[in-house]
Amino acid sequence: MLSLRIAARFLRTSPVQSVLIMAGISVGIATQVFVGSLITSLQADLVDTTIGSSPQVTITAPEEGDPVVYNERVRSVVTADERVEPGAIAPVRTVSALFTDGDDSAPLSLTGGALADLDAIYELGERTTLGTARLDNGDVIVGTDFAEKHSLLPGDAIALVFADNQTVRARISAIVDLGAAAANERTAFVDANLPRTLAGWSVDEYSAIQTQMREPFDAADVAASWSSQLPELTISDWQAENADLLTALQSQSASSYMIQAFVLVAVALGIASTLAISAVQKTRQIGILKAMGLSDRRSGRIFLWQATLLGIGGTLGGLALGFGLIASFSFIPVPFSIRPEPAFIALSSAVGISVALLSSVIPTRKTSRLDPIEVIQSG
């Protein structure tokens, strides 16, 4: 460990130089941690906002309007798939209705299902702004914009007119904010039986089987796998329906990687040049140590150790700075918070130390090749 001891001493006796290199590494790692975590969290928030409260893989009949028979075979394919979020399977029946209060009317798309199933997909309980989410016979849950436009409150009764002019009176149990104005104005939830009796379907017939995944980005694979197991049905996934969003996310990731990579290259060049200067400054000392019998390998290791120490110090500083930036970000009013991922932080740390080590290749080789006679003869 003599090489380490000498390396540490060289660093300690050039404090300004050492601190500058470490600051360079710190800034690079902090940028990586902050930008990486920011983009990851931003994307997670974007994905969650877009598809977090909506079905991610949906099973329907090939012909629009036809029912899907939710039999044991379909049920076993869906429930046996471990990629499906536990509980997030909702067999639903949809039906169009016209709300009317005498002088005003508005179209509504009713989604009928069991409250627990719908809650797992649409987060009705969490999104309730007024009333209590309940879907007993005759209950309806409406969106905030719809309620506001027609001055409705929980407990109010509304009249719904269906295709055959049949009118059903329903009682508002809760008002929910679904996160999008269009949904808040047009979507309503009812119990599963109302649409069934209107359509004349049997108890195992549904408009669609809606599901959510543990990992939203598994949706395309899950859809492909279900398609092969249930070839007679149509399986759709959010990724296929939101190709533009995916392209945007990928472009954002690519630009984030570019920024991180260029910052690291700049850091590497900075460390390499400073270490190279340091190696030149210490030529005399290295020559003396070699004259005293320090081997080429051990003298080369001095700069490898210097790089390791600088890399560790700089990376720790960078992590502190990065977390500081993330913490300060919480004071900025944005609709999401940055959550640093441990795996990404570990990767950033490994990258920081590796970049430092890589930067020491030139000085290490130079030192290892130095002939002590060059120093002794030059005086």
Next chain:
Amino acid sequence: MAELLLAAHELDKVYGSGDAATHALRGVSFEFAEGEFASIIGQSGSGKSTLLNLLGLLDTPSAGTVRYRGTDTGALRKADRARLRNELIGFVFQFHYLLPEFSVYENVAMPALIAGALSPAEIRSRAEETLGLLGLAGLEGKNANALSGGQKQRVAIARALMNRPALLLADEPTGNLDTTNTELVYDLFRKVSAETGTAFLIVTHDRKVAQRTDRVLEVLDGELVADERNRFLE
């Protein structure tokens, strides 16, 4: 008769090649016993420092061999030569070449730290003993840069003696010192030689200095022209 420590045989050193080739040494051969106290004398540019560098295994000859206790050093790998240098040879140069980043104690202990054969306690006691031998006790914690020229050179000598080498090679060791310190250093060399049995080979251009050693090897234009016992001392 003392054991043979070093044998130089037909040493040649050529710098450059073709028309630009310079012969720094030509066919230098001599033997050197354990514990000898000798000097190499010659004018500036005569090749005496080149010879010292070859003997110190800091440089390799263009032709010829350097043997230490029978081992041909030319056949050794670079790392083995470095180890032999560490174990067998101590160097004192005209410039002290102390490591400014380290204390006096650390500078002196460095050859033992490189060797890695002694325990920390043994290194400490050996370093203190060596510093004491050179009259430097009490300066252990000082930075090497904070010493006077004479003290620095004595620290350099202490460092050269740390591994108890068989041979101490000194290249104009008093070149940068005043008369008083020069006297002091030679007295020390004699004292250390007598007390530790270390052989000394001192390169100098000063005949008066050479006359204080037991044997004088004279180099002229790269050739060994004289090798005689010092009659002055007889």
